[in-house]
Amino acid sequence: MTALLLSLERLGAGYGAGHKALQVVWDVDLGLHAGEWVALVGASGAGKSALVRTIAGLNRPFSGAVRFSGRDLASVPAHARVRLGLAAVLEGRRLFTGMSVRENLLLGAYGATSPEAAERLAQVETLFPLLAARRDQIAGTLSGGEQQMCAIGRALMAEPRLLVIDELSLGLAPAVVDKLLDALIAIREAGTALLVIDQDAGIALSGADRAYVMRTGRVVLDGIADDVLGDPHLQREYIGL
Amino acid sequence: MPNSNPEPGRLFPAVPLAAAAAALAAAGLILDVYWLRILTGAFLFATVAQSINIIVGFTGYPAFGQVVFFGLGAYAVAIATADLSTPLIAAAVLAVAVGALFALVCGPPLFRLRGHYFAIGTLGLNEATKAIAANWTRLTGGGAGISLPLPTGSVAANGRVFFYAFLVLMLAATAAVWRLGRNRFGYACRAIRADEDGAEASGINPLFYKTAAWTLSAVFAALAGGFYAAWQNYVDPSTVFDMDIAVKGFVIFLLGGPGTVFGPVIAALALELVSTAVWGNLLTFHLGAMGLLIMLTVLYLPQGFPGLARRVRPALSRAGA
Numbered sequence: 057m058t059a060l061l062l063s064l065e066r067l068g069a070g071y072g073a074g075h076k077a078l079q080v081v082w083d084v085d086l087g088l089h090a091g092e093w094v095a096l097v098g099a100s101g102a103g104k105s106a107l108v109r110t111i112a113g114l115n116r117p118f119s120g121a122v123r124f125s126g127r128d129l130a131s132v133p134a135h136a137r138v139r140l141g142l143a144a145v146l147e148g149r150r151l152f153t154g155m156s157v158r159e160n161l162l163l164g165a166y167g168a169t170s171p172e173a174a175e176r177l178a179q180v181e182t183l184f185p186l187l188a189a190r191r192d193q194i195a196g197t198l199s200g201g202e203q204q205m206c207a208i209g210r211a212l213m214a215e216p217r218l219l220v221i222d223e224l225s226l227g228l229a230p231a232v233v234d235k236l237l238d239a240l241i242a243i244r245e246a247g248t249a250l251l252v253i254d255q256d257a258g259i260a261l262s263g264a265d266r267a268y269v270m271r272t273g274r275v276v277l278d279g280i281a282d283d284v285l286g287d288p289h290l291q292r293e294y295i296g297l
Numbered sequence: 298m299p300n301s302n303p304e305p306g307r308l309f310p311a312v313p314l315a316a317a318a319a320a321l322a323a324a325g326l327i328l329d330v331y332w333l334r335i336l337t338g339a340f341l342f343a344t345v346a347q348s349i350n351i352i353v354g355f356t357g358y359p360a361f362g363q364v365v366f367f368g369l370g371a372y373a374v375a376i377a378t379a380d381l382s383t384p385l386i387a388a389a390v391l392a393v394a395v396g397a398l399f400a401l402v403c404g405p406p407l408f409r410l411r412g413h414y415f416a417i418g419t420l421g422l423n424e425a426t427k428a429i430a431a432n433w434t435r436l437t438g439g440g441a442g443i444s445l446p447l448p449t450g451s452v453a454a455n456g457r458v459f460f461y462a463f464l465v466l467m468l469a470a471t472a473a474v475w476r477l478g479r480n481r482f483g484y485a486c487r488a489i490r491a492d493e494d495g496a497e498a499s500g501i502n503p504l505f506y507k508t509a510a511w512t513l514s515a516v517f518a519a520l521a522g523g524f525y526a527a528w529q530n531y532v533d534p535s536t537v538f539d540m541d542i543a544v545k546g547f548v549i550f551l552l553g554g555p556g557t558v559f560g561p562v563i564a565a566l567a568l569e570l571v572s573t574a575v576w577g578n579l580l581t582f583h584l585g586a587m588g589l590l591i592m593l594t595v596l597y598l599p600q601g602f603p604g605l606a607r608r609v610r611p612a613l614s615r616a617g618a
Contacts, residue, residue: 112498138500150495152488163488166481166500214500 061125061249062088062111062142062218068118069103069110079118080106081273090217093240093250095260095281098270104253105147107270108222111251112144113137124218139167141217148223149207153196157187157206160195164213173213180209183239201232208239218249225259233259261285318468325460333456335573336566337528340463343565344521345546346553347470351514353547354555355477356507357490359412361543362419363518365426366396368538370519371526372430375443378527382446389523396519397512404508411493420540427538442533445526459528466524467562470517475558486510487556541584548587551594554601564602 064086070079081103088094098104109115111122113134122129124142132140143164152160161180165173181188184205190198195206204224211219221240225233241263244250254260261267267284269277277284324336345367352360370392377388407418430437437443448455477483485506488496497503526532549568553560572583598605 114494114497133502134497135500135502138498143500144498146494146498150492150498152491152495154491155487159484163484163496163501164499166485210499 059089059126060087060123061090061092062086062251063123064107064111064120065123066120067107067110067122068120069106069115070118071106071115073116077118079273081110081118081270083120084270084275086268086275086278088218088249088251091244091247091249092266093244093252093264095257095264095267096251096253096270097255097257097260097267100255101272102270103273104270105222108144108146108220108253111142111220112146114146138214138216141215142220143211143214143216143218144220144222145204145207145211146222147226149203151195151198151203151206151210153194155195156192157195157198158191160206160210161187161191161213164210165215167214176213176215180212183212183242184209201228201235204228204232204236205239208236208243212243212248216248218251219243220251220253222253224252224254225256226254237263257285318464321464322461325457325464330453330456333453333460335569337456337460337463339565339569340460340467341521341525342545342549342569343467343562344463344470344517345542346549346561346565347467347474348514348518348521349543349546349550350474350553350555350557350561351477351486351517352511354550354557355474355483355490356486356510357493358408358507358511359416360419360511360514361416361547362421362423362540363514363546364538364540364543365419365423366399366515366518367522367525367542368423368426368430368534369395369399370522371532371537372437372443372522373519374523374526375445375532376436379443379445385527388527389520392519392523393516396515396522400512400515401508404511405504408504408507408511423538423540423543427534430538431534437534440533440535442531442536445530445532447530459524462524463521463528466517466520467565471558471562473513473517474561478556478558482506482509490556541587544584544587544591548591548594551591552598552601554603557601557603560601560603567602 064084067081067084068079069081069084070077072078084107086096096104096107106115110117113129113132117130124137124140129137152163158177161177162173165176168176181191186202187205187209190202195203198206208219208221224236228236237259240250240252244263252260252264261281261284264281266279267281268275269284277287325333328336345363348366349360349363352358352363373392373395374385374388377383377391378385383391403422407415407422410418431440433439450458477486485496485501488499488501489503489506493503522537526537549564550561552568553562553564594601600607
């Protein structure tokens with residue numbers, strides 16, 4: 057067994073601080089190895105996005121720890137986590153809507169030198185030829201699927217070791233989701249680990265090695281992706297398949 | 298890094314700009330004292346508007362109390378020249394240092410706030426600083442203010458000196474804004490304006506760039522205040538920390554179009570000429586007219602003059618066709 061790339065240790069997460077704090081995630085233990093594809097599924101309100109924001113460093117943990125490559129990230133701000141190799145596509149994609157596709161992508165490599173950024177841009181445009189075709193288009197005018205490609209591309213521009221994607225398929229047509237999943241397979245083959253979060257278990261688990269299922273802020277089931285998907289208890293109660 | 302297709306001001310249109318700058322410079326030789334003063338005021342407010350443009354237009358943080366740096370710069374120059382007999386150039390350097398330091402110190406706590414809360418925070422900062430200036434009598438002379446040493450030359454000659462000083466300052470602020478539309482620093486600011494969480498998740502340190510942008514904007518506001526003190530030979534708290542200065546700067550910034558390069562300059566010249574022509578007769582309603590102008594601008598011209606031009610031009614060509 058190799059050492060874990062990402063580990064969440066009894067992590068509590070939520071929004072706000074002090075007397076206005078609202079905890080929505082309790083005691084989550086999650087581990088992900090280098091190069092592994094892990095899915096995290098759960099219904100709306102299960103606490104998935106709070107968990108992602110806490111992993112990315114935008115929200116502070118309420119309890120427990122986030123470790124990346126064995127290092128406790130408690131004192132590492134969000135922007136510095138990107139440099140460590142932890143990149144996240146946040147819920148809602150969060151593109152710079154007034155800027156072009158190319159500008160969005162290049163901003164994803166903000167810490168890199170110009171030649172490095174140009175090289176990564178070429179790689180991302182190979183992965184998503186559509187982004188190359190639309191490079192001068194204003195990001196806010198892209199379709200939903202193109203925006204998701206742009207958001208994933210922007211995160212890849214940081215050359216992460218782990219790519220976390222929140223709400224991969226939200227609001228997207230099945231054909232578009234299939235394209236995105238093909239791209240994720242290529243990204244994983246290139247050695248980047250994936251943590252894919254989605255409400256739709258069928259989508260999140262396709263391609264995944266292992267999966268975690270959350271309900272109302274806690275992990276209620278985890279295991280090999282196929283076992284999780286085949287679990288009748290899960291199908292009936294948590295995913296509604 | 299990103300350098301193609303910057304949204305504001307693509308190529309620096311060198312020839313028409315040089316011509317405009319030369320025309321303004323030549324105007325300084327021809328105009329009488331009255332018109333020199335009007336234009337000097339326009340340059341002053343264009344500089345304040347560019348200062349606001351850097352933090353509000355590019356970075357997206359509504360710093361309404363930007364006049365605090367104007368006041369600090371004015372007091373730095375007043376105290377340095379009146380009490381310490383420092384030459385004006387050295388006093389201007391002091392104004393820059395005071396403004397920049399103040400932004401660096403106050404930035405990190407204030408930038409914990411966003412949106413309206415940040416705007417109110419900067420208002421509070423200005424009121425607090427004004428109160429300190431009014432009560433720290435030993436340093437500032439309190440409410441009585443400070444009179445600066447009178448210049449030796451003729452009124453016309455001095456008017457000319459300040460005309461050119463403010464012209465150069467306005468051009469420097471505009472050049473800084475133009476650079477911001479094209480360089481890495483400006484991209485980081487615009488990313489923060491577009492989506493701060495998205496920017497941070499892309500590896501951009503928001504606090505660093507917000508504070509840096511505010512410091513840059515503070516330097517120009519402080520210099521404008523410092524030049525103003527030397528120009529008017531007098532400062533007191535209610536004049537140089539006057540919210541009217543910030544409000545007028547904001548009107549010009551909005552009219553000029555947030556995040557544009559030359560908009561604030563054009564708007565400052567237009568507004569100053571219009572207000573000279575019309576509002577000289579509306580002294581009591583001056584602020585009311587200003588407020589009305591802000592509301593009309595935000596409602597009907599959210600992109601300022603440039604937005605109006607973009608809308609009118611196709612309409613005109615349709616009408617012509």
